Structure formats: C-alpha cells, structure tokens
C-alpha cells in the first residue's frame with residue numbers, strides 16, 4: 001500500500017522561492033571582484049535568477065545542459081546557480097585554482113555550453129578558449145557596458161545579458177532526481193572525475209546540514225561561506241542559508257586574514273566555514289594586530305584535519321566554537337561533524353580538545369564503516385585502523401559518464417553499495433571517527449602504519465613553524481620512514497632538534513620522523529590541501545641519514 005501524501009518534487013528552486021517569500025529582505029552582502037561591498041536580498045536575488053533563466057533559454061540551454069561558472073563566492077554567482085538549476089540545467093562549478101589546460105579538459109569532458117566568469121579570470125579564459133570544444137557563450141560578471149576588450153567570441157557583460165529579461169518563469173516541474181550540479185574531484189590520482197548531484201541529493205544534504213548538531217543555523221544567523229562554491233557547493237551553505245533565511249556574506253576573491261576579519265566584524269557574522277589554511281591566516285592576523293572577534297560564535301573547519309594550534313586558538317583564546325568536519329566532493333560533501341553530546345558534558349577541557357581533533361560522527365543519512373584490505377569489517381574500538389567506506393542518499397553512485405567504475409555493473413561502489421573514500425580511519429564505540437590518513441599517504445614502516453596527518457597536526461604547533469608535512473621516504477630496513485618537512489614562519493629559523501623534541505611524548509616513539517627538511521613554502525593543491533604528490537616528487541631522491549646508516 002502506498003502512502004496518500006502529496007507529490008512535492010524536491011527541487012532546489014523551492015529553496016530560493018521559500019527564502020524570497022519568507023525572508024525577502026534578508027541580505028546577501030558580497031565583496032565584489034571590483035572591490036566595493038554590494039548588497040542584495042533574497043527577494044531581488046530570486047528576481048535576477050529568473051532573468052538568468054531567460055538569458056540561458058535564449059542561449060538555447062534546456063534541461064540537462066551544462067552551464068559552467070569560474071567564479072568566487074558572490075551574489076551574482078548564486079543568481080546563475082539558481083537560474084540554471086531552476087530550469088533543470090546542470091550548474092558546473094570550475095575550479096580556478098587548476099591550470100588552464102586542466103580546466104579546459106574538465107569543461108570539455110562536461111560538455112559545458114555557457115561559461116560565466118569573474119573579470120579577474122579573463123586571462124585564464126582567453127588562454128583556455130582555443131581548447132574549449134563545446135562552450136558557445138561567454139558571460140563576464142561585469143556591469144552594463146563594462147565587458148572588457150577581449151579575444152573571446154561574443155563576450156557579453158552579465159548585466160547586459162540579463163537586463164530587460166522578464167522575471168517570470170516557471171521553475172521546477174521536473175523529477176527531483178534530475179541532475180542539478182556537477183563538480184569534479186581534484187584528480188590527484190588519474191583524471192578528475194565528475195560528481196553529478198541531483199536536486200534530491202542536494203536537498204536531503206541541505207536538510208541534514210542545517211540540523212542542530214551540524215551547522216545549526218536559523219534566520220538570526222549571519223553566515224560567511226569562505227569555502228568556495230566551486231569546492232563541493234560551499235559545503236551546502238548556498239542551499240542551507242536560503243532554506244533557513246540566514247543572512248549571507250560572500251567574500252569574493254579576498255580570503256586573506258585582514259579581508260576576512262573586516263567582513264566578520266562589519267557584517268556581524270555568527271558562523272563561518274573554511275579549510276584550515278584560511279584560519280591559519282586569520283589567526284596570524286588577529287595576533288599581529290591584537291584584534292578581537294566580537295560576533296563570531298562558530299566556525300566549521302574541514303577539507304583537511306584541524307591543526308591543534310588552530311583548535312586551541314579559536315576555542316581558548318577567541319571564544320569561538322570549532323566544529324571539525326570531514327567530507328568529500330563525492331559526499332555532497334559532508335560526512336561527519338564533531339559536535340559534543342550530553343555524554344561529553346563531563347569531559348575535562350583537555351579531553352574535549354582531544355576529542356574535537358577527531359572528525360566526528362555521521363549525521364543521519366550517512367552510514368560509515370571501516371574494513372581491512374580484504375574487505376572484512378573492523379571493530380569500532382577507536383584503535384583499529386581501516387579503509388573508510390560510506391553509504392547514503394547524497395553520496396556518489398556513478399561518476400559522470402561512468403568514469404572510475406569499480407565493479408562490473410559500472411558503479412563506483414562495491415557489491416553491497418559501499419563507496420570507498422580512500423581514507424584510513426578509526427571509529428570508536430560512540431561513533432566518533434578519526435581520519436588517520438589518505439590510503440595513499442599512510443607511511444608503511446615495517447608492516448605497520450604511521451599516520452602522516454597526526455604528526456603534521458602536532459608539528460604545526462612547534463615554535464617557528466608555519467606549516468608542516470610528513471611523507472614516507474624509502475628506507476632499506478623499514479620500507480618507509482617518515483620525513484618531516486617544515487615551512488618556517490617568516491623571519492624565523494626553527495631548529496631540527498627543537499622540533500623533534502617538541503614531538504617527543506606527543507606521538508609514539510617509533511613514529512618520530514627520521515629527519516627534518518626545511519622548505520620555503522609547502523605546496524598546496526587546488527583545494528588548499530598539502531600537495532603530497534609534489535612533495536614526493538621534490539624529495540624522491542632524498543636519502544635519510546638513518547637509511548644510509550642501515551645500508
């Protein structure tokens with residue numbers, strides 16, 4: 001017997017409709033690429049998004065067609081999202097931190113027809129254009145009549161593109177399983193792969209993300225999504241904020257400590273979300289200028305592990321709650337959040353800090369387990385490491401065009417429908433998960449595993465250290481041993497012995513790096529994470545003193 005309730009297709013246009021009808025005057029404040037702060041509202045954003053829909057239809061875009069953006073977080077960028085998704089087109093976020101050739105490869109693979117981009121990316125787009133096989137329309141986010149001189153065919157300024165278009169269009173009216181967004185993984189192994197979100201998967205994920213033990217947002221909040229919209233939907237904030245009517249503050253291209261601080265204070269931000277690198281920069285700025293955070297209550301930190309120094313700085317010195325989160329593009333992206341339950345109330349401060357360094361528990365809809373190399377389930381004892389597998393309605397089943405299939409039926413899953421995250425983790429009896437490494441980054445020393453991440457997190461707190469990375473390098477006796485690579489703080493020259501002494505007692509003795517190397521800058525990848533591939537390349541001929549001694 002079927003239930004007798006209404007068919008209400010869960011399409012994302014309804015999120016913006018809801019915001020415009022209930023929170024029409026709530027603001028979306030953007031730092032424009034040109035510099036000045038610009039303000040709009042959910043009411044106006046919906047009107048303009050509808051004009052975008054008309055402009056897209058005029059370009060021949062229909063259901064299932066791909067519309068690409070190469071842009072920072074601004075209200076205009078959001079207008080294109082909702083304008084495209086509302087008519088069933090697929091919004092494809094391109095990552096400007098990749099090389100132009102890589103971006104062109106991705107745009108061709110996706111079959112993008114329209115490309116909307118920020119003025120600052122004009123040189124990249126001009127460089128890419130001869131390689132682009134499917135893009136027919138170029139739109140630059142610029143005022144009326146302000147399209148720059150360019151070699152691009154038919155380049156139009158965004159405001160000219162949408163001007164005088166009607167603000168009436170029927171959105172939705174299609175199946176909730178229709179594709180809504182496309183985002184490529186960074187492709188650290190092989191070619192990037194496309195993750196194709198549906199309206200339903202994003203909607204479920206946004207409900208989950210809005211929950212009290214996740215972002216816990218209401219219409220009283222002001223949110224600064226620093227995590228870019230091209231990095232897995234700005235961790236769902238582009239949907240959650242309109243869903244609950246929260247004010248949004250969009251940082252544009254400026255993510256340095258001073259610019260972020262200015263927005264936090266001037267717009268009275270209560271919640272923000274970003275990768276650790278951004279918080280490292282803000283922390284430095286706050287210390288250098290002795291500035292205080294007066295409105296910020298909570299920060300969501302994910303994308304890579306939260307360094308202990310950052311966790312302590314925010315919780316102990318700035319009075320801001322840190323929620324450590326883990327996820328991946330394939331998971332829409334949220335997989336776990338480390339929020340405390342009533343059972344954690346009795347914990348002393350140090351135990352709480354220790355627990356908060358874990359990646360946390362799954363919200364409802366995400367299932368998770370760890371297995372050994374043979375696929376056998378491992379215990380939830382907080383000690384045993386294993387490959388981390390996940391399942392749920394907002395997790396990838398098949399990559400775009402069937403790439404990356406892991407079994408005979410063409411999906412990226414195992415026979416029981418589990419997706420292998422490529423992470424290695426422990427899970428404790430209460431469900432708190434702790435990433436110990438990427439499967440490809442764990443250091444295999446004498447048959448045992450050493451977590452590079454754990455050592456990095458501690459080393460980054462050593463005096464004079466700006467950033468730290470650990471990679472495994474060849475050792476004749478142990479296969480691999482850890483090499484600690486340090487980027488010193490500007491003007492400081494930290495000492496090898498002092499850094500190793502700092503680690504002493506904080507990690508198992510046999511995890512102690514065999515050597516410490518110093519570099520000017522640790523290379524970061526396109527999503528702000530340490531680029532281990534590049535480091536392994538740089539240090540491929542590195543010989544540990546301990547290895548020479550063992551030969």
Ligand code: ADP
Pocket residue numbers: 184185186187232301302303304305306324325326327328329330333359421422423435437438527529
């Ligand atoms: P990429 O395209 O680089 O894979 P993602 O954002 O999808 O970009 O990266 C997902 C990966 O990032 C995860 O599988 C995990 O290895 C890492 N990651 C994300 N959040 C955390 C975290 N809180 N702690 C440790 N690693 C994390």
